[in-house]
Amino acid sequence: MRKIIDIEEELLPKLKLLAALENSSVKRVMEDAVSWYIKHKQKERINEMSQEQKEDLGLLLLMQQAKSDDAISGGEFLNL
Secondary structure, eight states, X not given: OOOOOOOOTTHHHHHXXXXXXXXXXXXXXXXXXXXXXXXXXXXXXXXXXXXXXXXXHHHHHHHHHSOTTOOOOHHHHHHO
């Protein structure tokens, strides 16, 4: 997806220098920075959660991975 963003004039030379040092492109450096920031914020949010909230999130993730065609009857569920 292509998006046009405004970058402060003083940041552009720094981005170009970083890209040159890493033998990369300015676009790649910016993508890496945004990816790092998102991961950092996700970890920050998880660390701020209570243990109960973490367990709820884990259960939600497991439920999303479950196959929807693997259904059992109510009786089988209650026997478990």
